[in-house]
Amino acid sequence: MILEKKKMFNDFSASKGLRSTRQRDIILDIFLSTHQHVSVEELYLKIKSSNPGIGHATVYRTLKLFTEAGLAREILLHDGQTRYEHVVKGEHHDHLVCTGCNSIIEFEDETIEKLQEEVAARHGFLIKNHKMEIYGLCANCRR
Amino acid sequence: MILEKKKMFNDFSASKGLRSTRQRDIILDIFLSTHQHVSVEELYLKIKSSNPGIGHATVYRTLKLFTEAGLAREILLHDGQTRYEHVVKGEHHDHLVCTGCNSIIEFEDETIEKLQEEVAARHGFLIKNHKMEIYGLCANCRR
DNA sequence: CTTACAACTGAAATTGAATATCAAAAGCAT
């Protein structure tokens, strides 16, 4: 699966005439090794610890490339930190965000996805992607 | 409906021991007179034109209060501008966001809402609110 | 009505994420 993603990025790079660089390889490796929903800062620090040379801007730029390449997705929560999650082909999940402890639970619901398609069709709308976040309290924080 | 919202805010203010000020009244009036999805900047300018004295910070602060009071809701799109939409009690709508022309189409779907409740229940999660945005191309931009 | 005090405001400063700039470095086709 990791190899598959690397291939995805190589293909994307080739199709866009982008070059293969040490930095992008490292950032991709580390991104793929992180949990879901890494904030840019978090990823940057992780990268920095093993590769002090890599700059802030490069991490931002590269994450945008990953997004374009279809292997990451930007998610905006309400804390002013942009996060990136891993895109798994043919799979989409949404989020339960706990406002108590900031934990994120993922879920998938095919019926919801289908209904979204229907709504879009009704408006002549062509879906590129979507996101859904449900805010509230997780089981732990309810007590 | 406008009166109802003003009452909501008065009740909220009273319960929180907040004071009633000229600025808050004005900002509420103008907020209620705007279309859905006003960006803070847009609202600020509108306010400024009839009430030059009112400051940036006050608009931000007051919109946060409206959100707490339950009559506005923050929405984050991907353009770095926080927007506020009007909350209508007992009604929830979601958004089709056109990446071509930035227009926003609202929709409601009760079945989706129900499914969300089910998902949440399955995880022992207590829903406070949620948002769903579907990105893509509107009927116009598809041509 | 006055007083007293806490809440509120607004100008300005500050923060912090994200982007732009640009000279130096590194890929890559020839």
Next chain:
DNA sequence: ATGCTTTTGATATTCAATTTCAGTTGTAAG
């Protein structure tokens, strides 16, 4: 190796949003 172009990273910049703080205003009590 050469020459051209992309990429990088330090730095500066941008811009939304928040904080600060002295002055103002609402309001409850006297």
